[in-house]
Amino acid sequence: MKNFILICFVFLLPIRNLNAQNQALATTAAIIGGAAIAGIAVGISVESTKEGLERGMTEWVFGNKKFDTSTEFDLSLIKWEATTRSELSNVRTVVFKYKEKGKDPIILLNILSPGWLNENGVSFSRINVVELNKESWGKILRTYLNLAKIDGIKDSIELSTIPVEMEKTLFSKKEEIKTVDIKFLKNILDGEMIFGDGKSSFRFYYKNNLDGDKHIVKDVDENFICDFNESSMNLYYKGTHDLVRIKRSFILDITKGLFN
DSSP: OHHHHHHHHHHHHHHHHHHHHHHHHHHHHHHHHHHHHHHHHHHHHHHHHHHHHHHHHHHHHHHHSOOSSOOOEEEEEOOOOOOSHHHHTTOOEEEEEEEETTSOOEEEEEEEOTTSEETTEEOGGGEEEEEEOHHHHHHHHHHHHHHHBOTTOOSOOBTTBEEEEEOOBTTBSSOOEEEEOGGGEEEEETTEEEEEOSSOEEEEEBOOOOOTTOOEEEEOSSSEEEEEETTEEEEEETTTTEEEEEOHHHHHHHHHHHHO
16 A cells, blocks of 8 residues: 555655646746737727727817808827827826817817826826917917016017017127018927028027926916926816926927918
């Protein structure tokens, strides 16, 4: 009987080891396969989120605009930069351009409150849409320029007469001071806005040496407070108490979309 037990133990030991090895291989394969599927899922999630926002914006237009007569309109997402799920979690604004044929364009600024994206997708109850036309965006932009201007500029800045300096040339060692209209805005860099009229290039210099703890703020209207901080435009939306940063590229795109 002892011999029989010993024989059984000898034969069972390799079988158990073999099962353990198979289980380890199966677990490794499952992890690799799961990672690949997760990567695909994240890619689909980002794209489906974008498509969901576009569909939701179209539904918002149908629910908030009047179409008593046959109407042709364009609705376009101005910019989409998120490529990963982690980047999506940091998105706080999405900007659309809405234009009916024969009418001036309107910017539809989506303010995304925390919780706008969850495991079930986009929660539209956490998204507020603010319409911005040339006048309302111009008011925000004028407030921003006056908050950001360097101390040497004493007068209040208007969008039609922004004080700029002409670039130095071979024929002129002195920078010429003149004014330009906001419609000539070409680019926004750290500490300077570049304007151009096709012949010359001009620069509007703004503060870029403030530390992160300093804020320069002003009420814009019933919707927004403009906050100049770390050389950036932040908008505090009074409706939901959300503070969102408007990237320079968005400032440029919105301005071009409304003023050009």
